[in-house]
Amino acid sequence: MYTRAITPLTLLALFLSSQIFATPLSPHVAQRVITLSPHATELAFSAGLGDKLVGVSQASDYPPEAKDIEQVANYQGIKLERILVLQPDLVIAWKKNANSRELDQLEKFGIPIYYSSIESLDDIPSNLRQLSLWAEDSSVGKNNATKFESILTQLRSQYQNQAKIRYFYQLSQKPMMSVTDPNWPTDIFQICGGENVLTNTKVAYPQVGIEQVIALQPEVIFNSHLATNNDATWQNWPQIPAVKHNFIWSVNPDWLSRPTMRSLKAIKQVCGYFDKARKK
Incomplete structure (x- = not known):
């Protein structure tokens, strides 16, 4: 099980040692990004944040570079202490993530969490554009979003x-x-x-x-x-x-x-x- 008991003193020590926590949901250029689901990892790369990833979920296997990034989550839970040690300035989580208690703790420590909520195909380019606001080059995510929409429109028309x-x-x-x-x-x-x-x-x-x-x-x-x-x-x-x-x-x-x-x-x-x- 990834999530284990963590003492308040440990949490406080980890928090005090961090110098990069930012205000939640205030887009800025992220330098240390963690994703907590495979699709979030793919979206991060497509949004121009791939080179900023310091932690991913266990099943993150695409693109191939994702396999070399430290794993901090799996279907059983997340490594809360390790995430705090890695000091992310952005965590990308699935909206329906079962680890809501741990995510609430991260938010209380001021770590910005972007909740990816995708119910339809149109939500994918929307997520890419929003995530691109955290990238050094926002054009990567915006261009991929436009490309996705163009092909999707073509397929809709075709069928x-x-x-x-x-x-x-x-x-x-x-x-x-x-x-x-x-x-x-x-x-x-x-x-x-x-x-x-x-x-x-x-x-x-x-x-x-x-x-x-x-x-x-x-x-x-x-x-x-x-x-x-x-x-x-x-x-x-x-x-x-x-x-x-x-x-x-x-x-x-x-x-x-x-x-x-x-x-x-x-x-x-x-x-x-x-x-x-x-x-x-």
Whole structure:
């Protein structure tokens, strides 16, 4: 477990030794940046902050340079003491991060925290432009944001009049879970003309039974990296159109699950699969 008990005296000593803490959410040129999720690491590089990173989350593996940066967080928690020792003047965290108590402590010590909140594809360039305000050269993030928007507009125009394809996205196998609109990454499927068969489900990430999938009759089934070895299981249910036509596909999990510049790659991959289904 990354997060462990830390005494008030230790916290005070670490705080007093720091000379660079700034007012939270007041953009300035950041010199020491820490990211607490893989997508935040990618966004930092795209925003021109890559050379300022002193700490990242364990799963940060893109771009390749991220693998050489000290890891200060994983899915279990964050190394609170180590982060304080590293004296960041900016921490980039996921808005839905489960370590809210530790993040609250960082904020109390005056460490600026940028909460990346991405629900749709349009939020990605918005995040890049905001993060670029912390970079020495803001044009890097702004140019990447403009590039992303340009390609996204092109893809939307290309697929806006395509025939709709009803899909089921299997997020995990045991238990079988999925995701409903408008939660990430459903926006990627929508761009390509995908219609989520779970549109009437209010739970963001519902648990789904095989009987329910059979009743919903999806034309395409997508698997995630957590459910890529169960194609044979689906073959037991040929009454599902996606199974009958063998339209069961896997999308690169990092492209699909991380809202970054590489989401454009996910769109092109998903759209390519939908095009195959339309031809059939």
